[in-house]
Amino acid sequence: MRTGCIAGVLLLIIVGIQADGKNGLCSNAVFAASARSRTYYVATNGRDRYRGTENRPFRTIARGASVLMPGDTLIVKGGTYTEELFRKVPSGTSWTTPVTIKANPGETVIIRPPAGANRVFHFEDYVRDVPDKYIMIEGLILDGINIRYDCIKITGGANHIRIKDCEIMNAPGNGVIISGAGCDDNEIIGCKIHDNGRSTRDHGIYVKTENNLIEGCEIHHNSGYGVHVYNETSRQANCNTIKNCRVYNQASEAGILLASGEANAAQNNLVWSNHTNGIKVNYGATNSLISDNTIYDHRSYGVYVVSNTCTGTLVRKNFVANSGWGSGTGVDISNQGTETVIEDNVTGGGIYNGGKGAIMKGNSRFTAILFVNAEMVRGLL
Template identity: 40%
Template sequence: MRCIFPSKIILVMFILIALPILLTTEGANATIYYVSTTGSDFNPGTSTQPLRTITKGVLKLSAGDTLYVASGTYTDSIDTWKVPFQNGISWSTPITVAAQPGHTVTIKPKEGNPFFWIAHSQNKYLIIKGFIIDGQNTNSHGFKFEGSAKYVRVQDCEVKNSRLSGILVTGNSSSYHEFINLNVHHNGTTRLDHGLYLSSGNNLIEKSKVHHNKGYGLHIYNGSTTAANNNILRNNTVYNNTTSGQWGCGIFLSSGSGNQAYNNLAFGNFAGLCTHYRASNSRFFNNITYENKVYGIYVGSSTTNGARVENNTVYKNGTYGIFVGDGANTTIIKNNIVHANGINFGLTNTTSSNNFDSNPSFVNAAGNDFHLQAGSPAIDKGTTISGLSADFDGKPRPKGAQFDIGAYEYQGSTSTSSTSTNSTPTTNTFPPPLISPTPGSTLTSPTVTFSGSHTSTDLEHMLSIGNTHGGSQISSSKSMGTSHSMTVSGLPASGIIYVSYWTRKSTGWFRTIHYYRMNR
């Protein structure tokens, strides 16, 4: 009879107990790999012995791992059919390929492919973050998603100079992707090339600047075998996407069902917001669309059904404010400010109510500040919209007795700009506008000094400057005293920047948001 020693019994018991834990914590021991222009692909990929190419780096990644890329220009082009790297498990255990924090990384592929061509079914829970994608040397897209890839997030990237669309999503079931805080511009050589072109469903585009693309800014369109349903486009700034004819919509929901565009700013396009062709149940709400060449909002054709256009501000567009084409069925137009357009309304087959086309008393229309002044005839004149609980600023709606008309809900401030607080506002407690530069003005220099002042009762104040509404992606600073100034360099050449001026009193923080247009 063979004897089993107690020590062996203990070892076997330990393995049996530990095995389930090991099996359920895949990715817990995440590894960070590094790539540098001074590295070698024969290195292990540590911070002191980095790899040379991104392609080699992604082959090392497992769920939970991160690949950091150091400053420099790289020529990698990653085709996941040829480079079939692993997938993440969830958003808490993804694969991440990112610019190393604080580094500037440009990807300029020399081949005819996108930087990332994501097609394989195993490509799930992948994060691509912080790169400048320059497609000048390629004859393709910046990113291309197809096949069965799902759950890919592209974040904090600039995508420019692609010969085709900046980002293309297509394929049988490529879906559930997220595009966050992107700068997508100067892509395309024909009217069929767009900033972002999505032919699949359940995707998110948010907090992005999309501008100067040859065709549309954001385009949602059914693929040959897929339906582009239930996409969300929110909090984007979309401008100067224009060619000729009907091409050049800032945001175009041209097919699919249940797509939504809200809290977007659209200007300088051929048309601001469009839904057309085979689209059904599209919804536009809380958007601001102004100074577009022809249409502010366009709903067209007999195959467009069930569109809802609610609580938008439509100002000074070239021909029509809101146009609904003959045969577009069951369109609902409610609670919109439509003012100073060539023709404010061109509506057929439409249920229209509580819209406003007289002077709404904007805070500063010339400076593109479309908040409502105290006493505006648009305050409390809207009708309740089910499921709509916040305005363009994210402030509660309704604030008063009833919904206000337009994208902004008046919050009871006497300020000349957008304000927010964590206490009950009273007269003269909100900060005044910045002294310099004049709010709403056009800035022509990459370096600007912003300054303002407060009363002696203010405890503290702060400036934050960003590319998106209320953001601080560019710069921020804080100081004590009765005045504050900040000099900011590296401002963008075009588009809109947002300057938040905060002040802290004994009753809480208060904020004024200012808008400036860049043109240098």
Template identity: 35%
Template sequence: MKRITFLKHFSRGFFLLACIIVIIDGSVVCAGTYFVAITGNDSGNGSEISPFRTIKKGVTVLGAGDTLYVKAGTYAESILSWKTPVPNGKGWDKPITVAAYPGHAVTITPPKGLAFFWINDGQPKYLIIDGFIVDGVDQALHGFKFHENTRYVRIQNTEVKNSTMSGILVTPGSDLSSNDTFHEFIKMKVHHNGHSRLDHGFYVTTSSNLFENNEVFLNRGYGIHIYQGKINTANHNLVRYNLVHNNSLDGWSCGILLSSGEGNIAYSNIAYENHIGLCSQYRSTNAKLYNNIAYQNNAYGIYVGDPTNLQTGIYNNTVYKNGIHGVFIGEGAQKASVKNNIVYLNGSQNIFEQEQGKSEAVFLNNVTADPLFMNVGGNDFHLKHGSPAIDAGITIDGIALDYERNPRIIGKASDVGAFEMPEDSNPPAIPTDFRVVTEK
């Protein structure tokens, strides 16, 4: 691939705009950069010296590979795809990017009843939204809403707060034959959204989405809510490396909920001071919860329930000091597999099976005695030497790494809980008091 700088001449306004010519497989693409500023004017050309005034205007000029930078300030805007068509990228190598200018604080306050981006065109967008503060100021419905199987939107480094309903809402359209939406939510802060426990941080009812490295807290309902009310439309979603805490304590809710589909996975998350830490519930099949840390939640650390729940795997989690039970296998849940977990010092019982013998649940190699945490007062759940959890686990297919992405087996066998004890990297001390004995 060869890159050269080129000045593209636009007839409208007779201005020059810097862009990059990218030559890939003989094709030529000009990736343009445009700007929005509160001092700008929509009659400008979008250059840095003549920026647009509104993000809406900037979006209309974008093509695959282009970037729209928004400079510091507060913008009361909403991009509605049926009024302002949102262009599509041509893959993650040539996306549309709408981003806060590096180092600038950009706040979006969507109008009452709307959202910052509300897209329902059902198209593959390859759209990146990066670096904004989206403040609903208790009037916007959502920070973002994607509907009608709109696909491939990546939101990163963005804060969503103070929506009247869920912070981010993703729903399928009427055509349920293909509801894989492939959205990515990365390094976000999602908090203080909703007025009732039916309003969540993330409310997602589609398949094949990624939630990674987000902090989700103080939402009225669930933190990350993967659920569809009547049918299974939420399959193969991946929830990892998130910090989910202090979501609704005034009613039934979970920090992370997996339901309404096949093969949803949550691993290496921390959930604390929610009503329940992590849940696998309604019409959930073959969900997996592993390498998670659930502590000091109001009711349960991990909850598996509902008669339509089948074959949830609960592996290598650390579950500590939750209000009622550590791991709860509820009425109707079938064939859950509970292995290699540390479940310690929970309020009533560490592991509770509501219908003993009927659920066909399997419980193996769990540690409920004192696991010798490194510093429980500081919420450091690494293991000390001598812990009964070291080398006490069994090998579980598909779990090759621990919470910190270290190899899952260091030593004779897998450790129990979220953390694998590393090998001692310190050399033995040099002896100072010794004598040499020689045989005669």
């Protein structure tokens, strides 16, 4: 075995023996292992001239981020940090060697940019023309009360950004927006996203790209949609998944929109008391999946497939109740789509089908009046 060190990366080359007895380089025998990962610290009583150790921490998150290499972690001690992190975080190289910025366990960390700042985090290209990737932000409160736009923007080809266990709030625009060619494969996991937006065009999460995961989030009291999957200029909003989320009390629109793309899915969510619909499919979406959701207490339809340009939607195994402009006796699932499959759902108010080529099977209605509200459902979880 020969070893070599290139740019701080240990390269192991294993020479194997081929069947004819000659030396050969095995196709799967090259491994790269980064140098030992490091942990740095930031605290409100630190100094940026310090070395970022636990006893001598940096003062700002931006300074701490500037020293990070793939595999490194920046731990942020409790307190409020008045910073805007615009293209300040370097990339990792994979999910085994990401760059991580996280709150110190058990402590409350708030990032609240100063008045006039654009966003809290903006991911694009820390190294010019090289998109950000493999970055994890964990356990932070991102307060957009003073900013001009969104709490988090992922754009310019940035990809593989993971936002985990964060609270994202008070932005005048979107809580999170993922927009731009190549901005795919991002994850928003276990976050609380609330009180964002000032108009119907501002949403809790706005997704315009592909293969993004939104899981285990609590999304409420945003001005537009809770989750808005749509791309107005192309059909790039494909293969996104929203699952295991609680989505409620959006001010002017539905809880979840699956629109304009292919194979987007809403699965196993609890969706209630949004202004119009629970889950809506619109704007030419194809092969959308709405399954295993509990949806109730909406002024309009709980599930709404809006037009015949929406094809191949599958609505399966949902519990839908208390729809219909506050009466609790209206239509729970309404279909105007093409070749929609509606199967094995349980509803209170029934199903309306005005679409073409629909398949309806195995659906049932309550045999007795059942009152559904948030407290009851939460008590069952």
